[in-house]
Amino acid sequence: MSIRVYNTLTRKKEEFTETGSTISIYVCGVTPYAHTHLGHARPSVVWDVIKKFLRYQEYQVFHVQNFTDIDDKIIAKANQEGKTALEVSNYYANDYLESMDALGVERADLYPKVSEHVNEVIEMIEALIANKHAYDVDGNVFFDVLSFPGYGKLSNQRLAELQAGTRFEVDPLKRSPMDFALWKKSKPGEPAWDSPWGQGRPGWHIECSAMSYKYLGAAFDFHGGGSDLIFPHHENEIAQFEGATCEPLARYWLHNGMLNLREEKMSKSQGNFVTIKDVLAKYPKELFRFYILSTHYRSELEYHDTKLEEVNRGWQRINECARKLSARVQGKTAEPVEVSGQEERLVAALEKAEAQFRDSMNDDFNTALAIAAIFDLLRELNGYLDRTDDGPASIYVLSQAYQLLQTLAGDILGILKSDDQNLGLGLTEPLMELLLDLRTQLRTEKQYQLADIMRNRLLVLGIVIEDTPQGSQWKIKDE
RNA sequence: GGCGGCAUAGCCAAGUGGUAAGGCAGAGCUCUGCAAAAGCUCCAUCCCCAGUUCAAAUCUGGGUGCCGCCUCCA
Numbered sequence: 001m002s003i004r005v006y007n008t009l010t011r012k013k014e015e016f017t018e019t020g021s022t023i024s025i026y027v028c029g030v031t032p033y034a035h036t037h038l039g040h041a042r043p044s045v046v047w048d049v050i051k052k053f054l055r056y057q058e059y060q061v062f063h064v065q066n067f068t069d070i071d072d073k074i075i076a077k078a079n080q081e082g083k084t085a086l087e088v089s090n091y092y093a094n095d096y097l098e099s100m101d102a103l104g105v106e107r108a109d110l111y112p113k114v115s116e117h118v119n120e121v122i123e124m125i126e127a128l129i130a131n132k133h134a135y136d137v138d139g140n141v142f143f144d145v146l147s148f149p150g151y152g153k154l155s156n157q158r159l160a161e162l163q164a165g166t167r168f169e170v171d172p173l174k175r176s177p178m179d180f181a182l183w184k185k186s187k188p189g190e191p192a193w194d195s196p197w198g199q200g201r202p203g204w205h206i207e208c209s210a211m212s213y214k215y216l217g218a219a220f221d222f223h224g225g226g227s228d229l230i231f232p233h234h235e236n237e238i239a240q241f242e243g244a245t246c247e248p249l250a251r252y253w254l255h256n257g258m259l260n261l262r263e264e265k266m267s268k269s270q271g272n273f274v275t276i277k278d279v280l281a282k283y284p285k286e287l288f289r290f291y292i293l294s295t296h297y298r299s300e301l302e303y304h305d306t307k308l309e310e311v312n313r314g315w316q317r318i319n320e321c322a323r324k325l326s327a328r329v330q331g332k333t334a335e336p337v338e339v340s341g342q343e344e345r346l347v348a349a350l351e352k353a354e355a356q357f358r359d360s361m362n363d364d365f366n367t368a369l370a371i372a373a374i375f376d377l378l379r380e381l382n383g384y385l386d387r388t389d390d391g392p393a394s395i396y397v398l399s400q401a402y403q404l405l406q407t408l409a410g411d412i413l414g415i416l417k418s419d420d421q422n423l424g425l426g427l428t429e430p431l432m433e434l435l436l437d438l439r440t441q442l443r444t445e446k447q448y449q450l451a452d453i454m455r456n457r458l459l460v461l462g463i464v465i466e467d468t469p470q471g472s473q474w475k476i477k478d479e
Numbered sequence: 480g481g482c483g484g485c486a487u488a489g490c491c492a493a494g495u496g497g498u499a500a501g502g503c504a505g506a507g508c509u510c511u512g513c514a515a516a517a518g519c520u521c522c523a524u525c526c527c528c529a530g531u532u533c534a535a536a537u538c539u540g541g542g543u544g545c546c547g548c549c550u551c552c553a
Contacts, residue, residue: 011483013495028553043553073551152482155548161481162549204551226553231482233552257484258547294502295492300485300546310491314502320516360493368493372501382517386510448512455514466515473516 003057003362005222006298008230008253009154013364016252019221022060025051026212026250028225028233029065029111032092033074036099037273038303039226042259045289045414046297046365047224048105052412053361064215065108066208067093069115070201075190085191086115099276104285104414110215114207117214118193121202124210124244125182125195133243137173139185139198145178148239154253155231180236182206205236212249213241223250227257227298257300259292274303283308290315290415293367314375318409319417321378323475324385325402334399335392343397346384350397350404353377357408367413374409381405386469432463436472439465 003016027047030040051061069089078085093113100107114121125141128134133147145151145159152158162178170177181203186192192199212220218241225234234253241249261274279288291311295301339347356373360366381401388394410416435454442451455465462477 030553031551037553039553041553071551155482157482157549224553227484228548228552231548232550256553258553260546291491298484299492302491307491310503313504314491317502317517324516366493368502369500372493375501379518383519386517443512446512452513464515466517467511467513468516469510 024220141183218247
């Protein structure tokens with residue numbers, strides 16, 4: 001089954017056709033002038049999972065994500081704090097990367113910055129002027145929207161309607177109200193670069209066109225970003241790119257839904273945000289990823305204080321199962337054996353789960369469905385775990401199960417806790433073994449009172465004891 | 480005013496023509512010294528109205544409600 005994706009450009013789900021062995025991806029990054037907030041986590045986690053899934057499907061991926069480090073807000077912040085614009089943007093770009101690391105998001109292959117690509121920007125503007133899509137007014141260069149017939153094709157807007165809806169004050173220098181700045185003439189005290197039009201700096205949208213063209217060329221595979229970027233940012237990107245190069249920009253446009261904070265869209269400018277670091281100080285990254293991936297990427301997502309508590313229990317079940325599998329398989333060698341009976345049934349369940357997962361992801365990266373496939377598998381796994389002994393056939397299929405769960409939930413979705421989160425360190429393990437041995441002895445002698453005291457006191461210390469048919473087990477209590 | 484999206488059980492959430500995935504919460508049961516974990520069973524006819532169709536949550540038209548974008552925003 002091939003991959004199908006919803007393409008904003010055509011407004012329908014399309015089959016993804018590959019043009020080479022490497023899939024090229026450009027995702028709009030951030031303007032680094034404030035701490036990285038929860039809203040940024042959504043595209044990051046989603047694309048992280050998409051990339052990992054594509055590799056699982058044996059594609060290669062090349063991922064570029066920009067930093068728009070020249071911007072009015074950065075300059076304003078720099079002035080306010082008595083720093084240079086570059087100091088401010090570097091600081092927050094670094095904060096962004098740290099937040100991504102903390103989320104378990106794999107880094108992009110490239111993080112180009114506008115400040116390092118002003119030449120490319122200038123070249124593209126020159127091409128636009130040469131192609132009669134842009135004009136220079138006293139050191140400002142604007143894109144001439146009326147000159148580009150395809151304007152509005154991504155956001156499905158008609159120019160006449162857009163102009164009628166203009167609510168902001170129109171720069172009198174513009175020929176048409178919808179024209180937008182490619183190059184801004186610098187004012188005193190602002191960072192400025194030399195250009196054929198005098199000292200100035202790039203406008204907002206041009207950097208993405210120039211840098212995606214430089215690193216990915218024309219008609220690359222995926223262009224992603226939040227749905228709030230469809231208009232005007234991505235619409236303008238297309239106009240600039242195609243106006244300058246006469247070639248199409250990206251083949252598939254994917255837009256993720258907004259993450260809303262307490263029913264309101266989270267955004268930097270409204271001061272309505274929670275930083276990623278705040279959330280990760282309280283909750284494991286894997287839980288947060290589970291929450292994001294429980295909903296399809298195009299849907300809106302609500303976040304509030306108790307949200308992660310609500311999804312915690314289901315997430316624990318997945319990890320609980322992985323922990324049990326790990327405990328069973330650990331230190332044992334799985335010899336390939338002929339399977340039959342309940343082992344055969346389990347292997348069939350593994351295959352089914354893998355296929356369901358794959359189909360779900362192939363269908364517009366439906367992580368919600370993919371997670372459902374994992375829950376289905378969980379039931380089979382837990383049932384089997386209750387029934388089986390530690391015979392060679394059992395170890396063999398259990399290690400396969402463990403691997404599959406690690407691959408799907410761990411490697412691709414990134415929602416499995418790592419082993420050291422599950423197990424204690426150093427002395428803890430032998431000590432716990434000792435305690436459990438003693439307690440088992442007590443239980444054998446029916447000294448239940450003492451056994452219960454032990455269990456209760458360990459619970460106070462954050463250690464949970466579970467008595468199972470396979471003996472007593474312990475784990476670190478969550479929360 | 481324009482463009483787009485959404486409305487599915489108490490909550491979260493899949494599902495684009497064939498008679499409602501999954502998770503949480505809840506009820507009952509099994510296992511168990513007890514507890515925990517786990518398993519099993521139960522729990523919706525899909526905002527309203529009118530159409531198309533043998534058949535619609537899924538298509539069409541109308542209505543209501545919510546949200547996003549049109550200004551910086553992932």
